[in-house]
Amino acid sequence: xxxxxxxxxxxxxxxxxxxxxxxxxxxTHSFPPKGTCNKCGNPDLSWVQMSGEGxxxxxxxxxxxxxxxxxxAPYAFGLVKMKEGPVFYxxxxxxxxxxxxxxxxxxxxxxxxxxxxxxxxxxVVFYAKK
Amino acid sequence: MAGKPVASIxxxxxxxxGNVLSTPEIKGMTxxxxxxxxxxxxxxxAGINAVKDIDAFYIGNYLPQSVHQLSExxxxxxxxxxxxxxxxxxxxxxxxxxxxxxxxAMSVMSGKYDCxxxxxxxxxxxxxxxxxxxxxSTPLEREPLDIGKMFYWTMYGGDTIYDNYGAASGFAxxxxxxxxxxxxxxxxxxxxxxxxxxxxxxxxxxxxxxNPKSLMKETYEEEARKAGYKDPFEYWKKTNxxxxxxxxxxxFLNTCDGASAxxxxxxxxxAKMTDKKPIDVIGWGWxxxxxxxxxxxxxxxxxxxxxxxxxxxxxxxxxxxDYLTTHSCSATMAxxxxxxxxxxxxxxxxxxxxxxxxxxxxxxxxMNVTGGRHAFGHAWSASAGAELYEIVKQMRGEAxxxxxxxxxxxxxxxxxGALFHAAVSILKRR
Numbered sequence: 001x002x003x004x005x006x007x008x009x010x011x012x013x014x015x016x017x018x019x020x021x022x023x024x025x026x027x028t029h030s031f032p033p034k035g036t037c038n039k040c041g042n043p044d045l046s047w048v049q050m051s052g053e054g055x056x057x058x059x060x061x062x063x064x065x066x067x068x069x070x071x072x073a074p075y076a077f078g079l080v081k082m083k084e085g086p087v088f089y090x091x092x093x094x095x096x097x098x099x100x101x102x103x104x105x106x107x108x109x110x111x112x113x114x115x116x117x118x119x120x121x122x123x124v125v126f127y128a129k130k
Numbered sequence: 131m132a133g134k135p136v137a138s139i140x141x142x143x144x145x146x147x148g149n150v151l152s153t154p155e156i157k158g159m160t161x162x163x164x165x166x167x168x169x170x171x172x173x174x175x176a177g178i179n180a181v182k183d184i185d186a187f188y189i190g191n192y193l194p195q196s197v198h199q200l201s202e203x204x205x206x207x208x209x210x211x212x213x214x215x216x217x218x219x220x221x222x223x224x225x226x227x228x229x230x231x232x233x234x235a236m237s238v239m240s241g242k243y244d245c246x247x248x249x250x251x252x253x254x255x256x257x258x259x260x261x262x263x264x265x266x267s268t269p270l271e272r273e274p275l276d277i278g279k280m281f282y283w284t285m286y287g288g289d290t291i292y293d294n295y296g297a298a299s300g301f302a303x304x305x306x307x308x309x310x311x312x313x314x315x316x317x318x319x320x321x322x323x324x325x326x327x328x329x330x331x332x333x334x335x336x337x338x339x340x341n342p343k344s345l346m347k348e349t350y351e352e353e354a355r356k357a358g359y360k361d362p363f364e365y366w367k368k369t370n371x372x373x374x375x376x377x378x379x380x381x382f383l384n385t386c387d388g389a390s391a392x393x394x395x396x397x398x399x400x401a402k403m404t405d406k407k408p409i410d411v412i413g414w415g416w417x418x419x420x421x422x423x424x425x426x427x428x429x430x431x432x433x434x435x436x437x438x439x440x441x442x443x444x445x446x447x448x449x450x451x452d453y454l455t456t457h458s459c460s461a462t463m464a465x466x467x468x469x470x471x472x473x474x475x476x477x478x479x480x481x482x483x484x485x486x487x488x489x490x491x492x493x494x495x496x497m498n499v500t501g502g503r504h505a506f507g508h509a510w511s512a513s514a515g516a517e518l519y520e521i522v523k524q525m526r527g528e529a530x531x532x533x534x535x536x537x538x539x540x541x542x543x544x545x546x547g548a549l550f551h552a553a554v555s556i557l558k559r560r
Contacts, residue, residue: 006291032292034420058314058427060306061375065298066278077302077374079427087422091297100375101320104310123297 005033008047013122016115018052020084021045029084052113054082056092056128059107061100068119076100080111080126091118094128132445135410137235138400139557141176141393143168144519147345147386147507149255151272156387160269161197164251164389165189166209168515172247172391176404180211183403184393185243187217188233190226190250190511192547195283196257196275210247222416223287223547224457224508226250227390227515231555232414234394244396245403250511251389254280280385284510287548289421300374305460307427308467309376315428316478320376323462326481328366330461331381331504333490338501340491340532343516345386345507383459386507390515392522400560409522413444413556423550428467428477432552433544437472440542444556448473451556452538453524455517457545458502465489465497468544472554491534499524499534514545514553525559 005021009032012019020031024046028039031050036043059078064070078092092111096103111126145167146155156164173180187210189202199205203217222229230248237243257275259266288294313323331350338344339352354365370378400408417435424430441447448454454474458464466480474495475483483489489497500506500520503513521541523529539559546552 009292058307058310060300060302060310060377061372062298062300062302063372063375065300066282067298069298074375075297077297077299079303079307079422079425081425087425089293089296089299089303089422101310101313105314118297121295125297 003035005035009033013115013124018050018113018115018124020048020050020086022048029086031082031084031086031088051083054080054088054111054113054126055108056080056095056111056126057108058104059092059095059100061097068121072118078126081108088124091123091125092128093125094130132443133412135397135412135558135560136239137231137394137411138397138408138560139392139411139518139522140395140400140404140406140408141172141174141178142519142522143171143173143175143391144343144516145388145390146343147388147509147516150253150387151256151274158270161191161199161202161251161253162206162209164253164387165202165206165249165391168251168389168391169210169247169249172393176393176406178245178393178403183245184212184215184247185245186215186237187212187247187249188220188230189217190219190221190230191252192221192223192226192287192510193252193254193280193283196280197253198258198261212247221511222551222553223549224459224510224513225545225547225551225553226511227513227518228543228545228553228555229416229551230515231394231411231518232416232553235411235414238394238396244399246394247391248394248515249389249391250515252509252512253387254385254509255387277385284548289549293421301460302374303423303427305377305381305463306374308460309462311427312462312466312481316481318481323376324367325363326466326484327377327381327461328363329484330465332362333484333487334458334498334501334505337491337499337532338505341500341506344501344505345384346501346505377460377462381461381504383503383508384505386509388507388509388512388516390512390519392515392518407526408560409525410558410560411555412558413440413442413446415439415441415443415554417552419550429471430467430550430552432546432550433468433471436552436554437544440554440556446540446556448542451540451542452536453496453521453534453541455498455500455502455521455541455543458498458504459508461504464502469497472542472544474542491532494536496534496536499532514543517543517545521557525557
């Protein structure tokens, strides 16, 4: 049976699930999932559902993004440190778009992931907790 | 063994960076003619003969979609007098001609070849009219290329499995996050960071105005004056909207067409092959990362690793360099993050140095004296070669009115290719 990592990820994403891979030897998580542990080199990783919890550390505001994202601009794009360890760059919401400098000075802030549709794409969005 | 010369640069060449549809020096040129022009200059600079002296050549191009070409080595060999010689096509995107130094060094140190020609070229602002759907009578029929389409193709070098299907980043990680984090960490206001960003690009424009091969010939002050502004920083703020906040639109790179080339030989042969003062490669480092490129915006993983590898091989540290060129697609990423990760400045000191004009060609810590990817122009794979061209000219004292105040004996060159291959090379004047 072929190992279809990308198909597994996107099939689950459409159903609102964030699936990653975890190394059984060193417990390092890979998200979005890649095929080999980059910490210890173990090629045999196991699927896990990510908690969707993390912290937003920094964000920019995009005024002229490409493709389907023009329709939802301006929006914030941030660096999220996920609870399980991976760093993930994605759309963030619940942050200050009117004064993003001030907003960034208040970071990091806890955040929770939701899967949302933008055009044809399902994307992971992290919402800052109030 | 640290610091031992592993290759010598004996000749450099570079076309004017511009647009083959309009820039007089390169108008009407095909990609083959761009390569040829840069290579002829490098061969003449070294004072060698292509057929007799060059053992092999390595040729780069990143964006075949805008030239409708592959296998540039076979298509170009006879344009360079190298019919029948060994060759490879290679690319690490925008670090290609930095990476070529290490490839050439490995080649000459293995004993397989004595003398290597490295070249790369791009045409990014136009495309052939001939395609699978359309016809043209000759390859000279080209049409302007939509910049959105060109960047879409360029991002084939990004993470095409996840990132390109995620929330479009707008290059937020490539300048904007660095600007925010730098201000936050070192307690600088948005206004102060905006001025740092302005000064970097103002310096780029000044440097480019001194260079006949650059894309942008006008200083920022001249542009502001023509627009009716006495204060160029006011002009910067009032006519320059945010692209990816807080980085302004005029802080972005400017794409162009062009080619660069250089000749590398075994260090023991340099004095025999050329009358020019040899410039030795004493170290290089490479590092490749996919997303995420960093956890700390002020320290790219690939930059840290590539600098460390290059310095270890060269037996030097960043503070020892007389000159550093960084890959300046984004001003704040290059001149704050890379210069500090590379140890050219201590952490938190680059912004103050830029504001005090220490990084100008007249300063004591010069950087990016070509004008970099913003003002000299960015022809993807060829750009690092343009920086190498300048370093060699500066080290030889051949840069004319743009000659740096620093006597550059030891230089560092950092580039990155989408997305990301970091390459750092350390060069020493013999």
